[in-house]
Amino acid sequence: MDEITEIYNKLGGIISEDDFRKRVDEKVDQMSGLCDMKTAAMLVAHDLGVTDTVKDIIKIKDITADIGNVSFVAKVTSILDVREFNRNDGTIGRVGTVKVADETGSIKLTLWDDRADIIKDGSVEVGDSLEITGYAKDGYSGTEINIGKYGLMRQTDQKVEVSMQSQKIADIKDGMSDINISGKLLDISDVRNFQKKDGNPGRVMNILIGDETGKIRVTLWDEKVDSTTSLNLDDAVEIINGYARTNNFSQQVEVQIGNHGVLRKTEANVEYKESYTPIADIIPGESYSIKGFVSGLGELREFEKDDGTSNMVSNIYVSDDTGRIRVALWGDHALLVDELDIETPIEIIDAYSKSGYEDIELSAGNRTRITIK
DNA sequence: CCCCCCCC
Numbered sequence: 001m002d003e004i005t006e007i008y009n010k011l012g013g014i015i016s017e018d019d020f021r022k023r024v025d026e027k028v029d030q031m032s033g034l035c036d037m038k039t040a041a042m043l044v045a046h047d048l049g050v051t052d053t054v055k056d057i058i059k060i061k062d063i064t065a066d067i068g069n070v071s072f073v074a075k076v077t078s079i080l081d082v083r084e085f086n087r088n089d090g091t092i093g094r095v096g097t098v099k100v101a102d103e104t105g106s107i108k109l110t111l112w113d114d115r116a117d118i119i120k121d122g123s124v125e126v127g128d129s130l131e132i133t134g135y136a137k138d139g140y141s142g143t144e145i146n147i148g149k150y151g152l153m154r155q156t157d158q159k160v161e162v163s164m165q166s167q168k169i170a171d172i173k174d175g176m177s178d179i180n181i182s183g184k185l186l187d188i189s190d191v192r193n194f195q196k197k198d199g200n201p202g203r204v205m206n207i208l209i210g211d212e213t214g215k216i217r218v219t220l221w222d223e224k225v226d227s228t229t230s231l232n233l234d235d236a237v238e239i240i241n242g243y244a245r246t247n248n249f250s251q252q253v254e255v256q257i258g259n260h261g262v263l264r265k266t267e268a269n270v271e272y273k274e275s276y277t278p279i280a281d282i283i284p285g286e287s288y289s290i291k292g293f294v295s296g297l298g299e300l301r302e303f304e305k306d307d308g309t310s311n312m313v314s315n316i317y318v319s320d321d322t323g324r325i326r327v328a329l330w331g332d333h334a335l336l337v338d339e340l341d342i343e344t345p346i347e348i349i350d351a352y353s354k355s356g357y358e359d360i361e362l363s364a365g366n367r368t369r370i371t372i373k
Numbered sequence: 374c375c376c377c378c379c380c381c
Contacts, residue, residue: 200374222374313381353378
C-alpha cells in the first residue's frame with residue numbers, strides 16, 4: 001500500500017479515493033513544487049477536517065535542513081515580534097518568529113504573512129502545544145521551519161514535555177534574549193507611571209530575584225506589571241522569554257519582561273543565600289549587603305531636594321568585626337533611627353557605597369532592605 | 374520605553 005492510500009484510509013471514506021488523489025495532485029500544483037505528494041495528501045486530509053494522518057511525527061533533534069516538509073508536535077517557548085517588509089510587487093509582507101521545543105530540542109519557526117498575524121492577535125501564546133507542518137531550511141541560526149500559506153499550525157491537547165534549558169543569573173549578559181530563569185523573589189518595587197515617547201501612558205516596575213549564582217534586577221513593562229499582584233516576597237518565580245539590557249545608570253545588566261515575556265510562580269526549588277561583605281572590604285561605587293550591629297546613631301533630618309520635593313535622612317553607624325561604616329538612611333528608612341539602639345543587630349541588603357562626607361559610606365535608598373533582629 | 378544613588 002502506498003503512502004497516499006495509507007493516508008486516504010484514515011479519512012473514513014468521506015470522499016472517494018479517486019477524488020482524494022485528484023485533490024492531492026491539485027495541492028501539489030498549488031504549492032508549485034514546494035511539497036511532496038505525501039505532504040500534499042496530509043494537507044488535503046487536513047482540509048477535510050482529518051488531522052491525525054501524520055503518523056511519522058518527527059522529533060526536533062532529527063530535523064535537518066535537507067529533510068523538506070516535516071510534521072511535529074512542540075510547545076511554544078518564546079514569541080518574537082512580527083516585522084513588516086515591502087515585497088518587490090508592492091505588497092506588504094509580514095514575517096514573525098516563534099521558538100518551539102519538545103523533549104529533544106528546540107527550533108525556530110519562521111511564519112509568513114497570515115501565519116505571522118497569529119502572533120499579533122495573540123492566538124498563539126508561550127506554553128501552547130502545537131501540531132506543526134512546515135518546510136525545513138537553513139536559517140540564520142541553524143535549521144528553521146518555514147510556515148507559509150501551506151504550512152499547518154494548530155493547537156493540540158497532546159502533552160509536550162519540554163526540558164527548558166534555563167539559565168543561571170550569573171550567566172546573563174547584555175543583549176541576550178529568550179532568557180528563562182527561576183529565582184527567589186527578593187524585592188518588589190512600586191509601580192511607576194510615565195509617558196512613552198509616542199505620548200501613550202506606560203507603567204513600569206522592578207523586582208529583584210536571586211538564585212544560587214547571584215541576583216538580578218528585573219523590569220516589567222505595562223500589563224506585565226500585573227503579573228506581580230499574586231506574588232509575595234520569598235516566592236520561587238520563573239521568567240520565560242526575558243531579554244537582557246544594561247541599565248544606563250547603574251551599568252548593571254537587567255532582565256526585561258516585555259510583550260511576550262512571562263513572570264509567574266513556580267514549584268521549582270530555588271536556593272538563594274545573601275552574601276555579606278565584611279565592612280573593611282567595601283570600596284566605593286558598588287552595591288553591598290552587610291551584617292553587623294549599630295554602633296552610632298544620628299539625628300533624623302528633613303531636607304528639600306534640588307527638584308523642590310522634600311525628603312528625610314538619618315545617619316547611623318554599623319560595625320562588624322572588620323570595621324565601622326556610616327550608613328545614610330533615605331526616605332522611609334530614615335525613620336528607623338528611632339527604633340534602633342546601640343548594639344542592635346542589623347542587616348542591610350543592597351546599599352550603595354560611595355566616597356562620602358568623611359570616608360566611604362553606604363546609602364540605603366528605596367532599593368535597600370533593612371532588617372533588625 | 375522608566376526610575377534611581379539625594380543631607381551635613
